Amino acid sequence: MQILIVEDDQELQGQLARQLSNSGFQVQVANDGAQGLYFAKEFPIDLAIIDLGLPRMDGMSLIERLREEELSFPILILTARSNWKTKVQGLDAGADDYLTKPFEPEELQARINALLRRSTGVNRKxxxxxxxxxxxxxxxxxxxxxxxxxxxxxxxxxxxxxxxxxxxxxxxxxxxxxxxxxxxxxxxxxxxxxxxxxxxxxxxxxxxxxxxxxxxxxxxxxxxxx
Missing domain, CATH: 1.10.10.10 (Winged helix-like DNA-binding domain superfamily/Winged helix DNA-binding domain)
Structure with missing residues (x-):
């Protein structure tokens, strides 16, 4: 399965890419929202991890564009903002779940597994x-x-x-x-x-x-x- 990471923090982006690659996923990485939109349209993405604070196109706008393009893969928001209104806005824009920074790798993996099981109709391990x-x-x-x-x-x-x-x-x-x-x-x-x-x-x-x-x-x- 192929996961798209849209994150402008190079250190965090690298950590996420290594973790997911070690878990057996194929990984595409984008440094900004515009690049993320391009990759999402060009590659067979199964799930996207999107930071909200992105250059060129912010994460919220990217999520809205992805749904306008009728791309239905699950979207997991990464955000440093603990404000509940921001999280609700992200979910309303079309995201499926969110994770507040900082987070543990095990929690990220669990949320990804749950989203993929839900999207593929797989409810068992x-x-x-x-x-x-x-x-x-x-x-x-x-x-x-x-x-x-x-x-x-x-x-x-x-x-x-x-x-x-x-x-x-x-x-x-x-x-x-x-x-x-x-x-x-x-x-x-x-x-x-x-x-x-x-x-x-x-x-x-x-x-x-x-x-x-x-x-x-x-x-x-x-x-x-x-």
Whole structure:
């Protein structure tokens, strides 16, 4: 999943980016409101963390613009202002939650997890599809309750597949889940290699064939009975 951080304090921005990257998220960082709006429109953002005191376009205006653009991902406000009126204004503008500075990393992580579960319709920590389970808070993958070690790229693909069973995933969409930056034509070969590795880990006997290749369309992770 991809998180956008819009924060002009470089030290705090770096701390947030490191924390979220270490938690398995892809991270985009913007230094001001205008840049944040551009990134939100150009990248497949799953959640945005927005400071209110931003240059070029303040956080409140940015939130309003995002909602005017019909971008519906969750928004978490970061604010040094403890005034309840400011918090209400942010929520009325379209934000989903707020966090007052200073805050603990654990509280930030908990609020992000709650917002993502709410936005994806996931109200439990572990997703299940047949023999496969994904713990979205521990970033862990299981087959019949036995943990299977995945690389960072493999986990990102499995997270998308487990959240979207039975749905077609195009190659460009999956590549966006893997990389923060634009990719060249050779990168699709990397995707095929990762898919091949996942197939071996998920179905070593070749009986279930959980990941289907749809010629000219992409891939689909089968919807299975639990």
């Amino acid at each position: 572990r997703l299940s599809n047949g023999p496969f389970q994904l713990d979205i808070t521990a970033n862990a993958f299981f087959i019949n309750d036995d943990e299977v070690e995945l690389t960072s790229f493999e986990y990102r693909l499995m997270e998308h597949f487990m959240l979207n069973p039975g749905k077609v995933a195009t190659k460009p969409l999956l590549l966006e889940r893997l990389y923060d930056d634009p990719v060249d034509e050779n990168t699709s070969n990397v995707l095929e290699v990762i898919i091949a590795r996942l197939r071996k880990k998920l179905d070593p006997a070749g009986e279930l064939k959980p990941i289907e290749t749809l010629r000219g369309r992409g891939y689909r992770f089968k919807q299975m009975a639990d």
